[in-house]
Amino acid sequence: MSDLRDRAIQIYDAFTHEHRDRRTLLREMATLAGSVAAAEVLIAGIAASPAAAAIIDPADPRLVTRKGSYDIGPGKSMTGYFAAPRDARGAGAVMVIHENRGLTPHIEDVARRVALGGFYAVAPDFLSDQGGTPADENAARDLIGKANYDAVIASAIGTIARLKTRENGNGKAGIIGFCWGGALVNRVAVAAGDALSAGVAYYGPAPAPEEAAKVQAPLLLHYAGKDTRVAATGGPWTEALKAAGKDVTAYTYEGVDHAFNNDTSKERYNEAAAALAWERTIAFLHSHIDG
Template sequence: MSDIRDRAIQIYDAFTHEHRDRRTLLREMVGLVGSVAAAEVLIAGIAASPAAASITQPDDPALVTRKGPYAIGPGKQLTGYFAAPKDAKHAGVVIVVHENRGLTPHIEDVARRVALAGFQAVAPDFLSDQGGAPADENVARDMIGKADLTAITGEAVATIGAMSAQPGANGKVGIIGFCWGGALVNRVAVASGNALAAGVAYYGPAPDPAEAGAVAAPLLLHYAGKDARVAATGVPWVAALKAAGKDVTAYTYDGVDHAFNNDTSAERYNKPAADLAWERTIAFLHQHLDG
């Protein structure tokens, strides 16, 4: 069963990150487990479940939350989900970057977790230019695949500038991202120079190692031990950062899958690894964003 599960996750990751063809996904899953019904159950266990989105409460009395537009330049806006401790004063700001499904309830929940740890948080919808993230995650993935990554990187860098001037903020801005969002964290670290105070990437595919010299912010990089696709880019990226004398800490969590932090995916979530990575993440963000 473990071999079947591992192969199923590989097939699903190919669907989400490569071919995006659900007919191919279903055909390969049926070949693995023998029937359409069993394949659908397996797919549902690997995919994120909106019903399991909230670990924190949207109306938590310790927080102030809102969702709406924010300006990143003259005549330019993005939609974002904001969460902050009540009466937050002199707090660092953390940009929370979604996966390739766009801004979902799960990512909003992660933003609240960040806020409960003492930061102001904003989770931008980087599909804002295409009308916003749709409820259908397959449509969202198609939209992400067609998005202009150079333009989105510019929007993220502009968000750093906008958030540094937030009321109650201390001017320091960090960024955390997951999967597609982890890849964007690396891109933003290359593009933002000294504007970024800290970056945390969870299993994010890395840029060309030749770009490591442009990174100024300290980075914390989390990798899944069974995630060969991302490791193929992550290993040379970490090596290049270290060779360039950059402040980088990288952890690989043995025996866990890509997306191990996503507690809405029953088959991939790994609580011990997720808890440890989160503890390290919050300590890292406090180290670089407090004061």
């Protein structure tokens, strides 16, 4: 069963990250599982569930939350989800970057977790220019694949600039991203220079090692032991950062899958690894964007 599960996750990852069509996914899963019905059960267990309960209640009285637009430059705005402690005066800011499904309820939940960690959090919708994140996650992935990546990076840097000038803030801004968002963390770190205070990437494919010299922000990188696709770029990236004298800490969580932090995916989520990575993440962010 373990081998079947691992192979099923590999097939699903190929679908989500290589933009295969659903018919191919269903055919390969049915071959693996023995029937279309069994394939659908496998897919449901691996895919993120929109119906999964939030860890932090959106109405949590400790927080102030809202969703709306914000300006990132002349004539340029984005939609985002905001979460902050009731008293966020003097708090550092953190941008939460979504996976390739866009700004989902799960990512809004992660933003609330960041806020409970003591930060002013915003989770931008990087599909804002394309009408916003659709409810259909496959449609969202298609839109992510068509996004202008240079424009996405520019929007992220614009958000950082906005966060650093936030009234009652402390002038510091970090970022945290997952999967597609983890990849974006690395690329923003390359492009933003000293404008970025700190970055945390969860299982994000990395840039070319030659780009490491451009990074100025401290980085915390989380990798999944079974995630060979991302490890192929993550290892060389980490070594290049170290060789360039950059402030980088990388952890590999053995025996877990890509997206192990996503508690809405029954088969991928690993509670122990997620809790440890989160503890390290919040401590890292406090060490670099407090005061």
